[in-house]
Amino acid sequence: MKIYAAPLQGHTEATWRRHHAAIFGGIDAYYAPFIRVEKGETRRRDRADIAIEKNPGVALVPQGLFRDAEEFRLIATAVTEAGHRALDLNLGCPFPPQTRRGRGAALIQNPQVIKEVAEVAAKEFPGLRLSVKTRLGMENPGEWRGIIDALNELRLERVAVHPRVARQQYGGELHTGEFEAFLEASVNPVVFNGGLARATDIARTAERYPSLEGVMVGRGLLARPSLGAEWRDEKTVSDEELREKILALHNAILEDYTETLCGDAQILAKIKPFWEYQEPDRLFSRKFLKQMRKATSMGKYLGALNG
Numbered sequence: 493m494k495i496y497a498a499p500l501q502g503h504t505e506a507t508w509r510r511h512h513a514a515i516f517g518g519i520d521a522y523y524a525p526f527i528r529v530e531k532g533e534t535r536r537r538d539r540a541d542i543a544i545e546k547n548p549g550v551a552l553v554p555q556g557l558f559r560d561a562e563e564f565r566l567i568a569t570a571v572t573e574a575g576h577r578a579l580d581l582n583l584g585c586p587f588p589p590q591t592r593r594g595r596g597a598a599l600i601q602n603p604q605v606i607k608e609v610a611e612v613a614a615k616e617f618p619g620l621r622l623s624v625k626t627r628l629g630m631e632n633p634g635e636w637r638g639i640i641d642a643l644n645e646l647r648l649e650r651v652a653v654h655p656r657v658a659r660q661q662y663g664g665e666l667h668t669g670e671f672e673a674f675l676e677a678s679v680n681p682v683v684f685n686g687g688l689a690r691a692t693d694i695a696r697t698a699e700r701y702p703s704l705e706g707v708m709v710g711r712g713l714l715a716r717p718s719l720g721a722e723w724r725d726e727k728t729v730s731d732e733e734l735r736e737k738i739l740a741l742h743n744a745i746l747e748d749y750t751e752t753l754c755g756d757a758q759i760l761a762k763i764k765p766f767w768e769y770q771e772p773d774r775l776f777s778r779k780f781l782k783q784m785r786k787a788t789s790m791g792k793y794l795g796a797l798n799g
Contacts, residue, residue: 493698493704493705493706493707494520494521494683494705494706494707495518495519495520495694495706495707495708495709495720495723495724496519496520496521496522496523496553496652496683496706496707496708496709497509497512497519497521497522497523497708497709497710497713497720498523498625498652498685498708498709498710498713499523499524499525499526499555499625499710500525500710500711500714501525501526502525502765503714503765503766503768504522504523504524504525504710504714505524505525505541506524506541506542506543506546506547506550507745507748507749508745509522509524509547509550509552510546510547510548510549510550511741511744511745511748512717512741513549513550514549514744515717515737515740515741515744516717516718516720516721516737516741517720517721518718518719518720518721518722518723518724518725519551519713519720520551520706521551521552521553522550522551522552522553523553523555523580523625523708524541524542524552524553524554524555525538525541525555526538526555526556526557526582526585527539527542527554527555527556527557527567527570527571528556528557528558528563528567528595529558529563529566529567532566533566534566534567534570538570539570539574542554542571542574542576543574544574544575544576552576553578553579553580553623554571554574554576554578554579554580555579555580555581555582555625556568556571556579556580556581556582557582557585557590557595557596558581558582558595558609559593559594559595559598559599559605560594560605560608561605561608561609561611561612564581564609564612564613565612565616567579568612568613568616568617568620571620572617572619572620577619577620577621578620578621578622578623578649579620579621579622579623580622580623580624580625580652581609581622581623581624581625582595582596582625583596583597583599583600583606583624583625583626583627583639584596584597584625584626584627584652584654584658585597585658586627586658586659586660586661586662591630591658596658597626597627597629597630597657597658598630598658599639600626600627600628600629600630600635600636600638600639601629601630601635601638603638603639603641603642606639606642606643606646607642607645610642610645610646613646621649622646622648622649623648623649623650623651623652624643624646624648624650624651624652624680625651625652625654625685625708626639626643626651626652626653626654627653627654627655627656627657627658628653628654628655628656628657628667628670628671628674629657629658630657630658630659631657631658631659632657633655633656633657633667633670634670635657636653636670636674637677640674640677640678643678643680644677644678644679644680646680647679647680648680648681649680649681650680650681650682650683650705650706651678651680651681651682651683652682652683652684652685652708653671653674653675653682653683653684653685654685654686655667655668655670655671655684655686656686662711666686666687671684672701675701675703675704681705681706682701682703682704682705683704683705683706683707683708684697684701684704684706684707684708685707685708685709685710687712688707688708688709688712688719689711689712689715689716689719690712690716690719690722691719691722691723691726691728693712694707694709694719694723695723711769714768714769715769715770715771716734717734717737717738717741718734718737731774731775734775735775735776738770738775742763742766742797745763745766746759746763749762749763756789756790759790760787760788760789760790760793763793764784764785764787764793767781767784767785768785780796783796783799784796784797
C-alpha cells in the first residue's frame with residue numbers, strides 16, 4: 493500500500509519535502525501545495541516550488557486549484573513546461589475564499605467543469621497523468637454521487653478522498669459510510685486521507701479497507717515526520733530518536749532559509765510554522781514551543797532553540 497504526503501500550504505514546500513525525504517523517508521510521493529491562477533497566469537512562486545532542481549530525490553506530484561477548463565489549461569501548461577508528467581486536481585480545498593469562486597470543494601457541485609477539464613486534458617495534454625484529491629461534498633457527505641461518473645470517465649491514477657465535507661474544515665466526524673460507498677463506486681484506485689496520526693491508524697485503515705491503493709497523511713506527518721517510515725519498517729521510533737531527527741529536519745530547513753531569505757522577519761515567517769503541529773509536552777515542552785512560536789528575532793529564536 494502506498495503512502496502519500498498531503499499538500500499543506502505554508503508547510504510542505506520544496507525545502508521541507510527535500511529534507512524530509514533525506515532524513516525520514518518512507519513516502520512514495522509528495523503532493524505539492526496547489527498551483528493557482530492569479531490575473532490570468534499561474535503564480536511565479538508556485539512554479540518555482542515545483543521546479544525539478546528544487547526537488548532532488550523527491551517523487552513529486554504537482555497539484556492545481558482551478559475553477560474552469562481555462563484555469564486548468566494554464567496550470568497544466570505550467571506543470572508540463574516544468575518537466576512534470578503528473579498533475580493532481582484539487583476538488584477538496586474547503587476555504588471560503590476559494591470555494592466562493594468555484595474552486596476546490598465547490599467543484600463537487602459542478603460536474604460539468606470536470607467533464608470540460610477531461611476534454612481539454614485528452615486533447616491538449618495526452619501525456620499528463622491525472623489524479624484527484626477530493627472531499628465527499630460541500631455541505632452533504634453524499635454530494636460526491638454527482639461527480640462520480642465524471643471521475644470514473646477520467647480514468648485517474650488515483651482519487652484521494654478526505655471523508656469530510658468542506659464546511660467541517662479539518663474537524664468533526666469522518667463519514668466512513670459514505671467513504672465506503674465511494675470506494676465501491678469508483679473505478680479508479682482510491683486513497684484514504686484524514687485522521688491518520690500513528691502507524692497503528694494506517695494499519696487499522698488498511699485492514700478495514702483492503703482494496704485501498706494507499707493512504708495520504710498530512711497533519712499527522714507534520715506532527716510525526718517518521719510516520720511513513722514507521723509504517724514501512726513496522727517499527728516505532730523512540731521519543732528520543734524522533735526528537736533528535738525532528739531537530740535535524742528543522743535545522744536543515746532553517747539553514748536553507750538563512751541562505752536564501754533576507755532578514756529576520758522573512759526567515760521567522762517561514763520557519764515558525766514548523767512547530768505548529770507539535771503537541772506540547774509530548775516531544776517538546778510547552779515552554780519551548782511557546783518560545784519558538786513567539787520569538788520576535790532570530791537571536792531570541794536561536795536562543796530558545798539552543799537553550
